[in-house]
Amino acid sequence: MDRTIRAPGALRHRAGKAPRKRPPSVGVVGVGALGQHHARVLRDLDGATCSGVFDTNAERARTIGNKLGVRVTSSRRELFDASDAVVVAVPTTSHEAVALDAIRAGVHVFVEKPMALGIGAADRMIAEAGSAGVVLQVGHVERVNPAVVAARPFLERPLFVESHRLAPFTPRSLDVAVVLDLMIHDLDLLCSLVGTPVTELAATGVPVLTRHVDIANARLAFEGGAVANLTASRVSVTRVRKLRVWQHSGYLSLDLAAGRGEFYRLKDGVSVLDGPSLPPGVPALDGLASIVERIPVLGDGTEPLVAELASFRDAVLGLAPPLVSGEDGRRALELSLAIEQQIEDHVAHTRSAST
Numbered sequence: 001m002d003r004t005i006r007a008p009g010a011l012r013h014r015a016g017k018a019p020r021k022r023p024p025s026v027g028v029v030g031v032g033a034l035g036q037h038h039a040r041v042l043r044d045l046d047g048a049t050c051s052g053v054f055d056t057n058a059e060r061a062r063t064i065g066n067k068l069g070v071r072v073t074s075s076r077r078e079l080f081d082a083s084d085a086v087v088v089a090v091p092t093t094s095h096e097a098v099a100l101d102a103i104r105a106g107v108h109v110f111v112e113k114p115m116a117l118g119i120g121a122a123d124r125m126i127a128e129a130g131s132a133g134v135v136l137q138v139g140h141v142e143r144v145n146p147a148v149v150a151a152r153p154f155l156e157r158p159l160f161v162e163s164h165r166l167a168p169f170t171p172r173s174l175d176v177a178v179v180l181d182l183m184i185h186d187l188d189l190l191c192s193l194v195g196t197p198v199t200e201l202a203a204t205g206v207p208v209l210t211r212h213v214d215i216a217n218a219r220l221a222f223e224g225g226a227v228a229n230l231t232a233s234r235v236s237v238t239r240v241r242k243l244r245v246w247q248h249s250g251y252l253s254l255d256l257a258a259g260r261g262e263f264y265r266l267k268d269g270v271s272v273l274d275g276p277s278l279p280p281g282v283p284a285l286d287g288l289a290s291i292v293e294r295i296p297v298l299g300d301g302t303e304p305l306v307a308e309l310a311s312f313r314d315a316v317l318g319l320a321p322p323l324v325s326g327e328d329g330r331r332a333l334e335l336s337l338a339i340e341q342q343i344e345d346h347v348a349h350t351r352s353a354s355t
Helices: 035-044 058-068 076-081 092-104 119-132 146-154 178-194 284-291 304-316 326-353
Strands: 025-029 049-054 085-088 108-112 136-139 160-166 198-206 215-222 227-233 240-247 250-255 260-266 292-298
Touching: 025 035, 025 076, 025 304, 035 049, 035 058, 035 085, 035 304, 049 058, 049 076, 076 092, 085 092, 085 304, 092 108, 092 119, 108 119, 108 304, 119 136, 119 326, 136 304, 136 326, 146 240, 146 250, 146 260, 146 292, 160 178, 178 198, 178 215, 178 227, 178 240, 178 326, 198 326, 215 326, 284 292
Parallel strands: 025 049, 025 085, 085 108, 108 136, 160 227
Antiparallel strands: 160 240, 198 215, 215 227, 240 250, 250 260, 260 292
């Protein structure tokens, strides 16, 4: 199947409507914990307008609409008719149905991660978006995390990557395991940083408070030699979002929650091959400081959701390709499902062994 998405030109409109030279109107389907923030950002986003919101919970939609001062529609179709593009922020189980309805209405689609529950659904979304000539972008917001953006000039060829994404338990996204809920963020980011296919994976995890896996660990090997170790939990006491990258040129440590980090590398004129030694009487840490420089990695403070929706606006206008394409979203989904399956097999094995 050809999964290439055709790049749009000007705004795509339904038959009988001529393209208009104006900011794209973007609606939001689903105004729950995340969708309400999409609506808030779109209301204020330069170069775009918020065409309205819709939610199957009409009272919830009215509450958010009144709070933000945006239109509330009585149906998805009404919202599609008023929009050039929509954000799909409904539960994952409904992603495919809502996205396909929008695509078939000739509307560009931004769908939150995971883009679907299965590969077949992802393929259908990609294929129909390609046939309709509309943008399909997937919401992997860490691509535009200020710390990641600031760190990209220092990234060369990652050889070992370690990520920790830990969160306290909340009664949301319980329709999927922690891999699809949280780890998928780091899987997409990891693939974009390494840039080569995954050749091996091993994973384990445990269901703790739900019927799905709540804490998971995965080890991935990539073509070219890079290795990554990822941990995700939604049953932790504290919230942690850390990414560490080792490469020949140095070590990068990023706090994704704070939007900043540090890059450590040998100072100019110092070579590991030269075997630098510490001056007599100098403590080890002082000696390390004498050969290694610390470079602060500071994000610009941009709210990631603002940058993400700005990228969607630009894709709709034909100014840039989607930040995270349907193919990218499919790749992260495929890895997530493979990890999930391996964990489920492991859990089933340990349960049978204990009986």
